[in-house]
Amino acid sequence: MFVPSEDSHQSEYIAPCDARRAFISGFSGSAGTAVITSDKAALATDGRYFNQASKQLDSNWHLLKTGLEDVPTWQEWTAEQSEGHKTVGVDPTVITAPAEARKLTEKIKKKGGAQLIGVKANLVDLVWADERPPRPNEKVSVLGIEYAGKKFEEKIEDLRKELDKKNSAGLIVLTPTTATLYIDHSKLESDVVPYLGEQVLIRPYDAIFEDAEGFGRSLEVEAPVEGKPPGPKKKFWISTKASWALSLNLGGEEKVDEVRSPIGDAKAIKNSTELEGMRACHIRDGASLSEFFAWLEEESIVKQTKLDEVQVADKLEEIRAKKDRFVGLSFDTISSTGPNAAVIHYKPEKGAQYLDGTTDTTRTLHFGEPTAMEIKAYTLVLKGVIAIDRAVFPKGTSGFALDTLARQFLWREGLDYRHGTGHGVGSYLNVHEGPIGIGTRVQYSEVPLSVGNVISDEPGYYEDGNFGIRIENMVMAQEAKTNHKFGDKPWLGFEHVTMVPMCRKLIDGKLLTQEERTWLNEYHQEVFDKTKGFFVEDERTMRWLERETRPIHVMEFVLS
Secondary structure (H helix, E strand, C coil), X not given: CEEECCCCCCCCCCCHHHCHHHHHHCCCCCCCEEEECCCCEEEEECHHHXXXXXXXXXXXXXXXXXXXXXXXXXXXXXXXXXXXXXXXXXXXXXXXXXXXXXXXXXXXXXXXXXXXXXXXXXXXXXXXXXXXXXXXXXXXXXXXXXXXCCCHHHHHHHHHHHHHHCCCCEECCECCCCEEEECCHHHECCCHHXXXXXXXXXXXXXXXXXXXXXXXXXXXXXXXXXXXXXXXXXXXXXXXXXXXXXXXXXXXXXXXXXXXXXXXXXXXXXXXXXXXXXXXHHHHHHHHHHHHHHHHHHHHHHCCCCCCHHHHHHHHHHHHCCCCCEEEEEXXXXXXXXXXXXXXXXXXXXXXXXXXXXXXXXXXXXXXXXXXXXXXXHHHHHHHHHHHHCCCEECCCEHHHHHHHHHHHHHCCCCCCCCCCXXXXXXXXXXXXXXXXXXXXXXXXXXXXXXXXXXXECCEEEECCCEXXXXXXXXXXXXXXXXXXXXXXXXXXXXXXXXXXXXXXXXXXHHCCHHHHHHHHHHHHHHHHHHHHHXXXXXXXXXXXXXXXXXXXXXXXXXC
């Protein structure tokens, strides 16, 4: 059987009760799949977690380093274990129908295995038993129109137009006449039901599978035609990320069309209210980070205070919590030093959730004397950040096509990083939001960037056991002004919203072009102008901000 990282909604950040792969393997990274047979066990993960997995897995586990030459994928390894007409099992609620179930079934049969079956009772849960954490019970509340920018009734109507355009029977939670929210009433704040009114039905969370069976049975079947078997006149849409269990309950492939979620596409294009919220929350968050870095420098260098990475992360949360509209963190902090910084997603980098937006910022600092290699690597990464920020490209271009802009400077030195260059970001939603991104993943080639997309710009460089560098800004896609319009089509560029200085100590100005130095100086001036108002009575942070944002001139590096 295999145990994926995801929950029933393919969530990136899951509740403790859904962390089955972490429980069974001991590996706590966010990405990976465990495969367990009667006498073997393997854990597959990507380059972000090779270092971490090798430390956390015990001798029972074989580590599959995904992406390396001659290393099988977890699907290939699973299929190999099924040779001899063996069956592979999985909880069908935690895998997707097209991306995993169908493809894995094909691989199993090619290797001489029997089949992939859905196991109704999750076997890890049976082992976990009473020690499994309870399901979370946080309340769902209404987000005001002053933050959302568009009424939910308008969003539902837009989706129904898409269903009608594609002659679809519905999108599981939405039909031409009904919209259903599957949630237990105990999780609803008192204002939710009156807010939704008669527009949205509320059904118990687990009722979705029973209802799906009913939806499947209700589909009108076409009369048989010579040479064509009978089938439904219309099919239900399900997201390509919907669970195999949901597809099976609707009636399987004959009754469903698997599509990229139109809801996900709509979320990725922010309206003007959401974009303005992103600008505003990043100014407040940038001020918090500057205050935090000034404090950290004083504690580390002046006071020589011994701080661990958890204490540092907690201090940042304390500072952010004082800012207007702060709600919580967008993901666990990844603050790390020295060798730990080479673990790409080391935990004890914090993003924040505000009512008007979501932030995701990374900065690398040095409180001692950096080596020549650390300075060079940081500057090459910075050049990649600037290249994405300054990019201009025709409408229809995907993030897949932009990825090399960020990597080119590292590549010239024979260096690289094992993660994507950018990911979509939600508006008071998931910090990692599809379907857009900048990187080499196939899905990033399928969806072009559009005006209103909010995306991260985050190249890096990591030396295992030595040091790690990442710089991450948030940018928003917008129309760019160009002297010409080849093909009479719009051209796009980016507007950065992250307002945090770069680390001057780690920048080699000689490696920057004049255009890059100009960009950096203008960026630092913008950071100073937009955040200085928070530090009128904070001399420590104001001194730090003034020092870190002063202009960079090439002569100071030539003379040094």
